[in-house]
Amino acid sequence: xxxIKQKRQLAENILLMKVQAPKIAAKRKAGQFVILRVNExxxxxxxxxxxxDPAAGTIxxxxxxxxRSTRALAALNEGEGxxxxxxxxxxxxxxxxxGHVVCIGGGVGIAPVYPIxxxxxxxxxxxxxxxxxxxxxxxxxxxxxxxHSDELxxxxxxxxxxxxxxxxxxxxxxxxxxxxxxxxxxxxxxPMMRAVCQLTKQLGIRTMVSLNPIMVDxxxxxxxCRVTVGGKTRFVCVDGPEFDGHAVDFxxxxxRLKTYAVHERAALDHxxxxxxxxx
Amino acid sequence: xxxxPETKAKRPGRHPMPEQxxxxxxxxxxxxxFGYTPETAVAEAQRCLQxxxxxxRKGCPVEVKIPEFIRLIKEGNFAAANRxxxxxxALPAVCGRVCPQEDQCEQVCLLAKKGEPVAIGRLERFxxxxxxxxxxxxxxxxxxxTGKRVAVVGAGPAGLTCAGDLALMGHSVTIFEAxxxxxxxxxxxxxEFRLPKAIVQSEVEALQRLxxxxxxxxVIGKIDTIDELLEQGFDAVFIGSGAGLPNFMGIPGExxxxxxxxxxxxxxxxxxxxxxxxxxxxxxIRGKRVVVIGGGNVAMDAARTALRLGAEQVALAYRRSREExxxxxxxxxxxxxxxxxxxLLTAPVEVLGDEKGFVRALRCQRMKLGEPDSSGRRRPIPIxxxxxxxxxxxxxxxxxxxxxxxxxxxxxxxxxxxHGTIExxxxxxxxSKPRVFAGGDIVTGAxxxxxxxxxxxxxxxxxxAMLMTKGG
Ligand SMILES: Cc1cc2nc3c(=O)[nH]c(=O)nc-3n(C[C@H](O)[C@H](O)[C@H](O)COP(=O)(O)OP(=O)(O)OC[C@H]3O[C@@H](n4cnc5c(N)ncnc54)[C@H](O)[C@@H]3O)c2cc1C
Ligand SMILES: Cc1cc2nc3c(=O)[nH]c(=O)nc-3n(C[C@H](O)[C@H](O)[C@H](O)COP(=O)(O)OP(=O)(O)OC[C@H]3O[C@@H](n4cnc5c(N)ncnc54)[C@H](O)[C@@H]3O)c2cc1C
Ligand code: SF4
Ligand code: SF4
Ligand code: FES
Numbered sequence: 035x036x037x038i039k040q041k042r043q044l045a046e047n048i049l050l051m052k053v054q055a056p057k058i059a060a061k062r063k064a065g066q067f068v069i070l071r072v073n074e075x076x077x078x079x080x081x082x083x084x085x086x087d088p089a090a091g092t093i094x095x096x097x098x099x100x101x102r103s104t105r106a107l108a109a110l111n112e113g114e115g116x117x118x119x120x121x122x123x124x125x126x127x128x129x130x131x132x133g134h135v136v137c138i139g140g141g142v143g144i145a146p147v148y149p150i151x152x153x154x155x156x157x158x159x160x161x162x163x164x165x166x167x168x169x170x171x172x173x174x175x176x177x178x179x180x181x182h183s184d185e186l187x188x189x190x191x192x193x194x195x196x197x198x199x200x201x202x203x204x205x206x207x208x209x210x211x212x213x214x215x216x217x218x219x220x221x222x223x224x225p226m227m228r229a230v231c232q233l234t235k236q237l238g239i240r241t242m243v244s245l246n247p248i249m250v251d252x253x254x255x256x257x258x259c260r261v262t263v264g265g266k267t268r269f270v271c272v273d274g275p276e277f278d279g280h281a282v283d284f285x286x287x288x289x290r291l292k293t294y295a296v297h298e299r300a301a302l303d304h305x306x307x308x309x310x311x312x313x
Numbered sequence: 314x315x316x317x318p319e320t321k322a323k324r325p326g327r328h329p330m331p332e333q334x335x336x337x338x339x340x341x342x343x344x345x346x347f348g349y350t351p352e353t354a355v356a357e358a359q360r361c362l363q364x365x366x367x368x369x370r371k372g373c374p375v376e377v378k379i380p381e382f383i384r385l386i387k388e389g390n391f392a393a394a395n396r397x398x399x400x401x402x403a404l405p406a407v408c409g410r411v412c413p414q415e416d417q418c419e420q421v422c423l424l425a426k427k428g429e430p431v432a433i434g435r436l437e438r439f440x441x442x443x444x445x446x447x448x449x450x451x452x453x454x455x456x457x458x459t460g461k462r463v464a465v466v467g468a469g470p471a472g473l474t475c476a477g478d479l480a481l482m483g484h485s486v487t488i489f490e491a492x493x494x495x496x497x498x499x500x501x502x503x504x505e506f507r508l509p510k511a512i513v514q515s516e517v518e519a520l521q522r523l524x525x526x527x528x529x530x531x532v533i534g535k536i537d538t539i540d541e542l543l544e545q546g547f548d549a550v551f552i553g554s555g556a557g558l559p560n561f562m563g564i565p566g567e568x569x570x571x572x573x574x575x576x577x578x579x580x581x582x583x584x585x586x587x588x589x590x591x592x593x594x595x596x597x598i599r600g601k602r603v604v605v606i607g608g609g610n611v612a613m614d615a616a617r618t619a620l621r622l623g624a625e626q627v628a629l630a631y632r633r634s635r636e637e638x639x640x641x642x643x644x645x646x647x648x649x650x651x652x653x654x655x656x657l658l659t660a661p662v663e664v665l666g667d668e669k670g671f672v673r674a675l676r677c678q679r680m681k682l683g684e685p686d687s688s689g690r691r692r693p694i695p696i697x698x699x700x701x702x703x704x705x706x707x708x709x710x711x712x713x714x715x716x717x718x719x720x721x722x723x724x725x726x727x728x729x730x731x732h733g734t735i736e737x738x739x740x741x742x743x744x745s746k747p748r749v750f751a752g753g754d755i756v757t758g759a760x761x762x763x764x765x766x767x768x769x770x771x772x773x774x775x776x777x778a779m780l781m782t783k784g785g
Contacts, residue, residue, distance in 0.1 A: 057536055057537075058536065061535075075586075075593045075594055076594050077585060077593075077594040077595040077596075078493075078585070078595075102594055106594075117493070118493040118529070118530050119530060120493070120530035120531075120532060121532075121535065121536070122535060122536070123532065123535060250580055250581065250585070250595075251491070251492070251580065253491050253532055253557075253717065253719065254557070254717050254718075254719065255558060255576055255580070256559065256576050256577035256580055257559045257561065257574040257576065258573075258577045260561075260568055261568070267561060267563075267567070272719070286568055289570055289669065289670030289671075290570055292570065292669070292670070293570040293571070293598070294596040294598075297591075297596030300590075300591055300596075301590070301591050301594060303591075304592075
């Protein structure tokens with residue numbers, strides 16, 4: 035059991051949890067993730083380690099309540115425990131002094147970007163962060179991101195806060211203003227990462243993305259997480275999760291993410307039925 | 314193993330194994346063979362000639378005392394038979410079920426020459442199953458504590474055996490297992506209908522009663538490296554991390570939705586219990602028309618699982634002929650009985666998809682056999698213009714596994730061969746790194762349960778010898 039030390043709602047449907055996992059907390063590096071199994075009948079699913087406190091022995095996870103597994107996790111309260119947490123998995127983000135790094139986080143993707151900006155900053159980079167969400171109430175970690183960036187830009191689809199539009203618009207504005215950018219890091223929904231990569235390819239800026247395929251083991255033994263990068267099949271859980279965004283086959287990833295769409299609906303129906311019976 | 318009709322036995326043949334009927338069993342995940350009754354077991358034991366030089370024993374990789382345990386069964390002393398087997402084989406309930414006996418102990422049984430060999434595997438299974446009910450009563454004698462600590466990486470047959478033997482010798486043993494359950498392939502790969510998980514579980518519990526500490530969710534190379542384990546005060550490390558990395562064919566369309574590695578398919582079904590979705594959360598595609606690529610035990614397990622998940626048609630595409638098929642005869646026999654169609658001399662060239670990115674067909678090519686290759690098997694050669702499409706909605710790739718590179722990559726002074734296997738001294742399992750031993754599939758590449766156990770045993774002996782000499 036991995037006890038939940040703290041639980042906090044960050045936005046509608048987005049929760050933060052601090053989980054007791056001292057060894058992972060001591061070891062993890064920016065860009066790595068854990069795989070969780072909430073209970074005996076649960077599935078294994080990945081979440082990024084958004085932060086860690088080695089002294090307290092906790093890791094922070096931030097997640098969007100999407101389907102059955104994240105719902106089961108969200109139902110746990112402080113003092114209760116997660117059955118299995120394994121990690122730190124994946125390769126850490128490649129951190130060095132690049133110069134000016136622009137880090138883009140979309141939606142719940144802001145969570146994985148947070149440890150990356152901290153590490154990039156610590157390595158002496160100038161960090162501009164762009165965070166975006168559909169609307170103001172869905173925007174998370176604004177304060178934390180501002181505190182650790184040289185500059186923070188905010189975009190919402192509906193303009194309820196910050197710039198009205200997509201993060202790509204803000205990036206385009208920076209290019210128009212002839213701002214030099216040495217590296218872009220983008221994490222978020224696949225269509226967002228794909229759009230960012232299309233733009234940065236035109237602009238000739240190296241871009242790193244963090245991919246989120248469906249996973250089972252997270253150690254390279256099932257191949258379920260495979261994606262095509264530069265024409266080669268790679269396993270995201272061990273070769274990634276970060277890759278050169280200009281080489282990723284996003285179309286394939288989008289299709290593979292839909293593999294269990296029918297099952298996901300069935301699983302939710304099942305949960306609703308069970309909850310209905312319980313009432 | 315199957316009772317082939319062509320072996321016309323002059324003397325009474327071996328006793329058939331009672332099992333579920335094919336049409337019934339494809340609808341459930343329960344074990345296929347029921348096991349011998351005590352009466353049948355005694356009768357089968359009576360067939361044994363009690364050969365003085367016991368050729369059967371030399372056919373067994375861990376040299377189970379076969380004539381002796383069979384005699385105990387004949388005498389009705391089932392619990393004693395089980396204890397005797399356990400002196401050489403820590404997991405008889407497993408081996409009695411999954412050993413390729415026809416290539417091992419039973420192949421060299423004296424009776425095999427004259428007719429049908431003694432059903433050694435079935436008798437072993439019988440004694441072991443009887444013994445499972447006895448575990449609580451048997452007092453195991455553990456040697457006095459030595460104060461030495463050993464880390465074992467991986468809770469598969471190799472790791473479990475090594476850990477058990479070391480614990481009996483008085484060492485303090487901790488197993489680190491990547492998954493949330495111990496057992497290795499026995500829990501994630503081999504399906505319930507061939508090896509009930511309760512059996513593996515009771516073996517694991519027996520180990521814990523010996524004082525072995527099992528740390529689950531611990532991926533070595535990530536949470537700790539081998540060097541860190543040594544720094545933390547472990548006096549020796551045994552690596553039994555298996556060959557868990559699935560091979561793909563590298564043909565177009567292999568990343569379409571509905572294309573699985575056998576590892577993923579079987580892990581979803583066995584370990585994660587996707588066959589009980591939605592009661593269990595993990596989903597799996599219940600394909601109606603499934604093709605499995607490969608010809609080994611793994612391919613048979615995947616094909617038979619697909620049937621049980623409700624497939625109407627399951628085909629197996631194998632690029633050589635039946636003679637070259639590496640699967641156990643019992644498995645091919647069971648698979649065919651259940652309705653798996655064998656497409657022999659057939660190799661896939663492309664997976665074709667629909668507009669949504671799901672599999673719609675597998676394009677194959679017929680093959681003919683040429684000269685023997687380096688493995689001694691006749692090499693398949695494509696026949697020009699023989700392409701055809703198999704309409705399917707699920708493709709399962711079962712063309713072999715190689716060792717996971719994680720441990721090699723994080724242990725710089727560990728010598729790793731070109732196929733990713735760890736290099737060791739065969740008799741001891743000693744690796745190129747002092748105090749570090751290895752065995753099982755990580756050393757041999759994908760092999761068998763019993764050979765992995767044999768390696769775990771030899772390593773335990775070598776580790777013990779090392780720890781007990783001065784300076785160990
Ligand atoms: C390396 C990695 C790190 C991740 N980090 C985070 C994180 O920090 N926070 C977070 O909220 N999520 C993260 N994810 C995504 C997270 O794993 C999924 O949201 C989760 O598995 C959904 O499970 P579910 O059963 O609740 O929903 P499901 O019922 O499985 O799915 C519900 C909806 O979510 C979509 N979905 C399913 N799996 C994924 C996926 N892997 N990625 C994106 N969408 C998916 C489905 O298409 C569906 O629309 C990460 C994924 C990976 C691979
Ligand atoms: C589907 C299938 C069917 C088979 N059928 C048969 C059969 O009928 N008869 C037969 O004799 N053999 C069969 N085999 C082969 C047999 O199962 C293997 O040869 C045997 O299990 C090897 O044992 P092992 O202990 O070396 O490795 P494994 O059983 O693979 O166990 C290795 C363990 O190590 C863990 N691990 C891996 N990396 C790490 C790490 N970095 N840190 C911590 N833990 C780690 C894994 O999670 C796993 O639990 C079959 C194999 C498969 C896949
Ligand atoms: S362990 Fe396997 S090979 Fe040895 S006697 Fe038992 S069934 Fe035969
Ligand atoms: S070789 Fe066969 S008949 Fe002879 S002792 Fe062994 S099992 Fe019995
Ligand atoms: S999740 Fe299984 S190989 Fe990556």
